[in-house]
Amino acid sequence: MATLASKTIYLKENVDEGLPQPEHFEIRSGEVDLSSIVDGEIVVKALALSADPYLRGTIKSTGSTKAGAPMVGFVSGKVIASKNDKWEVGDLIGASLVFADVQVVSVQLLGATLAWKLTGVIEESEASLGIGILGMPGSTAYGGLIDVLQPKEGQTIFVSAASGAVGSLVGQIAKQVYNCTVIGSAGGPMKCDLLKTKFGYDHAIDYKTMNNEEELSAALKEAAPDGIDMYFENVGGMHFGAAFNALRVGGRIAVCGQISEYNARIPNTVNINPMKMIYSFQRIEGFMCAPWLSGAKGNFLEDMNQWMREGKLAVQETFFEGIDSWVEAFQSLFTGANVGKVVVRVN
Amino acid sequence: MATLASKTIYLKENVDEGLPQPEHFEIRSGEVDLSSIVDGEIVVKALALSADPYLRGTIKSTGSTKAGAPMVGFVSGKVIASKNDKWEVGDLIGASLVFADVQVVSVQLLGATLAWKLTGVIEESEASLGIGILGMPGSTAYGGLIDVLQPKEGQTIFVSAASGAVGSLVGQIAKQVYNCTVIGSAGGPMKCDLLKTKFGYDHAIDYKTMNNEEELSAALKEAAPDGIDMYFENVGGMHFGAAFNALRVGGRIAVCGQISEYNARIPNTVNINPMKMIYSFQRIEGFMCAPWLSGAKGNFLEDMNQWMREGKLAVQETFFEGIDSWVEAFQSLFTGANVGKVVVRVN
Numbered sequence: 001m002a003t004l005a006s007k008t009i010y011l012k013e014n015v016d017e018g019l020p021q022p023e024h025f026e027i028r029s030g031e032v033d034l035s036s037i038v039d040g041e042i043v044v045k046a047l048a049l050s051a052d053p054y055l056r057g058t059i060k061s062t063g064s065t066k067a068g069a070p071m072v073g074f075v076s077g078k079v080i081a082s083k084n085d086k087w088e089v090g091d092l093i094g095a096s097l098v099f100a101d102v103q104v105v106s107v108q109l110l111g112a113t114l115a116w117k118l119t120g121v122i123e124e125s126e127a128s129l130g131i132g133i134l135g136m137p138g139s140t141a142y143g144g145l146i147d148v149l150q151p152k153e154g155q156t157i158f159v160s161a162a163s164g165a166v167g168s169l170v171g172q173i174a175k176q177v178y179n180c181t182v183i184g185s186a187g188g189p190m191k192c193d194l195l196k197t198k199f200g201y202d203h204a205i206d207y208k209t210m211n212n213e214e215e216l217s218a219a220l221k222e223a224a225p226d227g228i229d230m231y232f233e234n235v236g237g238m239h240f241g242a243a244f245n246a247l248r249v250g251g252r253i254a255v256c257g258q259i260s261e262y263n264a265r266i267p268n269t270v271n272i273n274p275m276k277m278i279y280s281f282q283r284i285e286g287f288m289c290a291p292w293l294s295g296a297k298g299n300f301l302e303d304m305n306q307w308m309r310e311g312k313l314a315v316q317e318t319f320f321e322g323i324d325s326w327v328e329a330f331q332s333l334f335t336g337a338n339v340g341k342v343v344v345r346v347n
Numbered sequence: 348m349a350t351l352a353s354k355t356i357y358l359k360e361n362v363d364e365g366l367p368q369p370e371h372f373e374i375r376s377g378e379v380d381l382s383s384i385v386d387g388e389i390v391v392k393a394l395a396l397s398a399d400p401y402l403r404g405t406i407k408s409t410g411s412t413k414a415g416a417p418m419v420g421f422v423s424g425k426v427i428a429s430k431n432d433k434w435e436v437g438d439l440i441g442a443s444l445v446f447a448d449v450q451v452v453s454v455q456l457l458g459a460t461l462a463w464k465l466t467g468v469i470e471e472s473e474a475s476l477g478i479g480i481l482g483m484p485g486s487t488a489y490g491g492l493i494d495v496l497q498p499k500e501g502q503t504i505f506v507s508a509a510s511g512a513v514g515s516l517v518g519q520i521a522k523q524v525y526n527c528t529v530i531g532s533a534g535g536p537m538k539c540d541l542l543k544t545k546f547g548y549d550h551a552i553d554y555k556t557m558n559n560e561e562e563l564s565a566a567l568k569e570a571a572p573d574g575i576d577m578y579f580e581n582v583g584g585m586h587f588g589a590a591f592n593a594l595r596v597g598g599r600i601a602v603c604g605q606i607s608e609y610n611a612r613i614p615n616t617v618n619i620n621p622m623k624m625i626y627s628f629q630r631i632e633g634f635m636c637a638p639w640l641s642g643a644k645g646n647f648l649e650d651m652n653q654w655m656r657e658g659k660l661a662v663q664e665t666f667f668e669g670i671d672s673w674v675e676a677f678q679s680l681f682t683g684a685n686v687g688k689v690v691v692r693v694n
Contacts, residue, residue, distance in 0.1 A: 057622075236621060255621045269618045274583060274602045275404075277633025284631045286624025 002034035002081075004045075007323050008100035009071045014061045017265040019334055022327045024059070025071070032102045034081040040107030043081035047127035049099050049344040050074035051320075051329040052136065052165070053234075056262035071099040071326075076118070076130030077346075084110065092118035094130035101323050101346050114293055121305055132165055132341035133308055133315055136289050139300045140256060141169035143292035148254040148285050149230040151178040156224050158183045158243055160207075161234035161259060163191040164333075165341035168199050168316055169304075170232045175200045176312040180230075183223045185216075185239060187336045194339060198314050213238040220246050227251070236260045240270045247276075252283040263334060316340025322347060349381035349428075351392075354670050355447035356418045361408045364612040366681055369674045371406070372418070379449045381428040387454030390428035394474035396446050396691040397421035398667075398676040399483065399512070400581075403609035418446040418673075423465070423477030424693075431457065439465035441477035448670055448693050461640055468652055479512055479688035480655055480662055483636050486647045487603060488516035490639035495601040495632050496577040498525040503571050505530045505590055507554075508581035508606060510538040511680075512688035515546050515663055516651075517579045522547045523659040527577075530570045532563075532586060534683045541686060545661050560585040567593050574598070583607045587617045594629055602633040610681060663687025669694060 012026050034043055050073050058065045058072070065071060075098075079091040084107070087093065095115035097105060118130045132138060144166075145151060157174045161167045162184025174180040183203040184195040192204035203223035210216040216238050220228070229251055231243035236258030243253065261267035276282065291297040307313045318338045320329040323346050332338040359373050381390055397420050405412045405419070412418060422445075426438040431454065434440065442462035444452060465477045479485060491513075492498060504521045508514045509531025521527040531548040533539050539551035550570035557563040563585050567575070576598055578590035583605030590600065608614035623629065638644040654660045665685045667676035670693050679685040 233621065240621065255624050257625070258621050261622075267620075267622060269620045271616045271618055272631075273614075273616045274580065274587065274605050274633065275608075275614060277602050277631070278604070278635060280633065281635065282633050284619075284624070286621065286627065286629050288625060288628065 004032050004034065004102045006030045006032050006100055006102040008098060008103070009323065009326055011059055011065050011067055011069055011071055013067045014059055014063070016060050018263050019331060020056070020059065020327065025327050027324060032104055037081055037083055037104055039083050040110070042079050042084050042087045042105050042110065044075065044077045044093060044095070044097060044103055044105055045080045046075045046077040046097075046099075046101050046103075046323075046346045047124065048076040048131050049323065049326055049346060050076075050131035050136070051326065051333060051342040051344060053257055053259045053262060053333050055330065056334070072096060073099055074131045074136050075099065076127045076135065078124060078127075090119075092122060092124060092127065092130065094118050094135045099323070099326060114290060116293065116295070116301065121301060128317055128319075128341070128343040128345065129315065131343065132317060133169060133304055133313065134301060136293060137165035137341060138169055138304050139293035140289040141166045141173060142300045142304055143289060143298060144232060144254040144256050144287055145170050145173050147292070147297060148287050149232065149252055151180050151230060153179045154181070155229035156181040156183065156227075157230040157232065158185070158220060158224070158228045158246070159232040159234075160185045160239040160243075161257070162186050162195055162201065162204070163199070163316075163339055164234065166256060167232065167234055168340050169313060171195070171199050171201050172313045173307070175202075177307065181224070183220070183228070185235075191339060194316070198316060207239070210238070213241040216242040217245055230254070232256060234259060236270065237268060244270075244272060247280065247282055249280045250282070251280065252285065255284060255286040259334070318342050320344045351379050351381065351449045353377045353379050353447055353449040355445060355450070356670065356673055358406055358412050358414055358416055358418055360414045361406055361410070363407050365610055366678060367403070367406065367674065372674050374671060379451055384428055384430055384451055386430050387457070389426050389431050389434045389452050389457065391422065391424045391440060391442070391444060391450055391452055392427045393422045393424040393444075393446075393448050393450075393670075393693045394471065395423040395478050396670065396673055396693060397423075397478035397483065398673065398680060398689040398691060400604055400606045400609060400680050402677065403681070419443060420446055421478045421483050422446070423474045423482065425471060425474075437466075439469060439471060439474065439477065441465050441482045446670070446673065461637060463640065463642070463648065468648060475664055475666075475688070475690040475692065476662065478690065479664060480516060480651055480660065481648060483640060484512035484688060485516060485651050486640035487513050487636040488520060489647045489651055490636060490645060491579060491601040491603050491634055492517050492520050494639070494644060495634050496579065496599055498527050498577060500526045501528070502576035503528040503530065503574070504577040504579065505532070505567060505571070505575045505593070506579045506581075507532045507586040507590075508604070509533050509548065509551070510541055510546070510663070510686055511581065513603060514579065514581055515687050516660060518542070518546050518548050519660045520654070522549075524654065528571070530567070530575070532582075538686060541663070545663065554586070557585070560588040563589040564592055577601070579603060581606060583617065584615060591617075591619060594623075594627065596627045597629070598627065599630040599632065602631060606681070665689050667691045
């Protein structure tokens with residue numbers, strides 16, 4: 001009997017405000033019987049679980065995950081049983097699934113969720129890439145930069161949360177593929193150093209030394225005296241304001257995240273001057289990764305994999321070990337303890 | 348000696364706040380010697396002067412027209428002398444020029460300003476069209492709707508200042524060419540009636556009966572229970588707020604004007620919720636008419652003229668007679684006394 005023990009992360013209570021804590025979650029044990037799956041189902045053994053900022057919204061009372069339900073997020077894993085024509089045992093898979101080390105994936109979920117095949121693209125030992133550069137963060141950076149911001153050679157881009165999973169890739173693609181001038185904002189000297197030495201940023205701004213929007217604006221002005229053409233928005237608050245004010249004629253803002261606001265019960269909105277947008281032909285556009293991650297738009301998996309293999313894009317990961325460490329990994333996104341992609345390796 | 352008497356409108360003092368008054372302007376008399384023009388110059392006899400909301404910004408201290416300088420705006424007229432290869436005597440011209448009944452246009456100005464040939468497109472008796480449907484307002488409606496908003500058949504659009512020079516055309520193109528559901532906002536029952544009987548709007552909202560954004564939102568919800576796909580923004584304030592909140596997944600806002608704010612010393616800005624823009628793939632984009640009016644983008648003059656001649660687009664004009672009536676015409680834009688395009692006919 002091929003029955004495997006499994007562990008699944010559940011949300012114990014919704015968290016509307018503040019940093020989520022271990023007591024808000026619990027891990028339940030169960031078992032998965034590989035021989036009991038029905039037509040269309042597969043069993044996935046997780047190799048890596050993702051910790052992403054967007055999950056903060058899903059665990060609020062208003063979010064998609066209710067108290068008592070299992071946590072759902074991006075998983076990179078291996079198919080260990082299959083009654084589905086599209087998936088073979090041994091396939092490497094990236095997908096939005098339940099956070100469990102072993103799970104049966106129903107045919108309904110497989111049809112509805114984002115799932116992409118990583119077989120032939122990565123080795124099993126590289127599974128973490130499937131939740132990073134070759135998963136949601138990678139496709140977010142790819143689609144947001146290429147199709148939303150539409151960079152032109154020589155233009156200037158400002159990226160916030162620039163050392164994070166998405167920002168570190170945005171800056172590198174902008175530099176390596178589009179030859180842009182790249183300015184990044186990150187928290188603390190270590191991350192700022194990494195921006196310049198590892199990710200090829202031309203300028204690094206340590207936002208933790210800035211007390212308000214005016215100071216951030218001054219730092220941005222020093223890095224880009226003639227203003228910026230593009231802003232990749234991950235943060236919100238003073239970052240949005242400073243970037244909007246620095247935006248040149250024809251400037252555009254890709255709105256991807258607002259991490260500075262995620263722990264607030266009611267996130268702050270931002271202010272824009274419509275007259276400036278008119279006279280300067282400026283655009284602000286919100287987006288999520290789905291069109292690029294699903295392959296409906298662009299050529300994400302192939303392009304990113306190629307750029308990575310050619311050495312154009314450096315991968316930076318922060319590892320946490322074991323499914324029990326997921327809450328700690330998730331917290332690191334908000335405390336700034338992370339660099340690059342936060343990965344929970346599952347054994 | 349072909350010397351003609353001329354009258355020119357000058358700005359006497361900059362107006363930072365409130366409704367501009369006759370005493371802020373003066374008309375000076377002069378003369379133009381047709382035989383004295385040099386190579387590259389032309390002489391234009393104005394047939395119609397435009398009164399447009401954007402001019403309000405140009406006469407502030409921060410604007411492009413300084414106290415003591417002649418007013419500059421859109422003029423439709425006839426070339427009555429020419430030493431320029433591109434223009435013949437008798438040509439009909441639309442251009443951004445000095446507000447004068449007769450003027451010499453220098454080669455420098457002709458090279459720098461927006462100017463388009465209306466010969467063969469309209470008759471001299473139709474000159475007002477050159478500052479309306481076949482001029483700045485027409486190209487603003489055309490470019491803003493077609494290229495910025497990118498309507499799809501069956502989608503819903505909300506237009507503010509919907510009975511104005513730009514709004515009345517936006518609604519008609521959306522209805523007649525793209526088969527959209529069209530909702531307009533205008534001030535008072537007469538204009539709202541016109542929206543439905545002349546411009547083909549499906550729903551008309553009388554914003555003067557609304558006390559705040561909540562009431563406008565409720566009216567918009569009644570007209571479009573499932574929300575709107577597009578908003579053509581001419582007004583600002585509560586109109587922007589209500590439209591932003593009603594915006595559906597994939598929604599976009601073309602920002603063209605903010606007339607509710609033009610008489611304020613410091614115009615109000617607007618608030619947006621970036622998270623809504625992310626999860627709903629929404630876009631806000633500012634623009635002006637230049638790329639379409641100049642022909643750099645699209646096929647404005649040909650398309651609009653064809654749609655008008657086919658009877659798809661009705662033209663609505665409010666006439667004022669004589670250059671001396673320009674201030675009164677300009678005031679009508681802000682007091683709501685105008686319908687459609689405000690035209691000052693010059694004899």
